Amino acid sequence: MRRTLLTLSTLGLLAGTASADLLEEVRFGVLQHNICVQDCNNADKEDGPNINGELVFKSPNFLSIIWSPRPYVMGSANTAGNTSFGAVGLTWDWEFADGWSLELGEGYAIHSGELESPFPQGDPRGDAFTEKHVLLGSRDLFRTSFGLNYEFSDSWGGQILYEHLSHGQIIGSGRNQGLDNLGVRVIYKFGG
Template sequence: MNRAVTFLLSTLAFTAGTAQADILSEARLGVMQENICVLDCDNADKEPGQNISAELLFASPDFLDLIWSPKPYVMGSLNTQGDTSFGGFGLHWSFQFADKWAFEPSFGYVVHDGELASPFPQGDPQGDAFTEEHVLFGSRDLFRTTFGLHYDINETWGTELIYEHLSHGQVLGNGRNQGIDNIGLRVSYTFDD
């Protein structure tokens, strides 16, 4: 696994063990189906495994009140079949729209250990076989955008249906930008305030 992803996953584990209760807000754990078909299905048959995803959310600092008080987060996602794993950080919003229900978007930055480009020259039959099995991200750095539908089971536990998109958006890289779409279910644990 890429050293950067290993570092981020280790940081996530260390942070969970050392964060104080007044800083740490929530922990979330889930299973994601990797690379689902959403709009562009050309790559949806590549890397069809599952990821175990963990995320820690922190209390929103006062200076973020100007942008609807998002919670900073760190996260890691480990692919169970040895395909693309990633880890990173960002901001997570929660907008309650009904009793116990909330819409939860987030935006962040991740690094991954997936493929950037084919190692074979264009036209090489091995290259064609390689690109049929791997998503080519084009950049080690990616944006992570998520949309979640969260339900509070009680004051401590919750569950969430989440969609996640990873891409460099021609901003963090150039060239290949196949990106990836994942969908999954998570459980959340809210720490005492």
């Protein structure tokens, strides 16, 4: 619970100090933690939903060469004390109908979860440990996200969000069980 409050307080502080000229959106929501998408052997090992908050900034001019993605900073705190993380990255939006858009995000995350089992191979305590913990293999992870957004008004919107965290054997090696989260968020747009 302390991690959740710390994450939300930090995002609130960042939102309060960020220039109104730069900050475009604030997002808060709840995501089901570690769902089954492809490899269900590692799904549901950790309990508790994640409380998620994100600040999205206006796209700087120099990013127009890559279709003007918007920078973000986010935090996700697990309510059961399992893997929490923070990330920074870029997000691209494509409006496909009036009020509806698809969003793709790519970023870099640092997490508080387990990397490897602390017990040697063959130790029965290791089996019990790996039954309850996702072994992420690297403190650094990629964060890939997909969102379906809907505008309720000029200022308010909603989002269904899927996110995947993994090191992909690129920024880490060894274990790479990854995490998949799915949930909903509320979006507040400044200047709406």
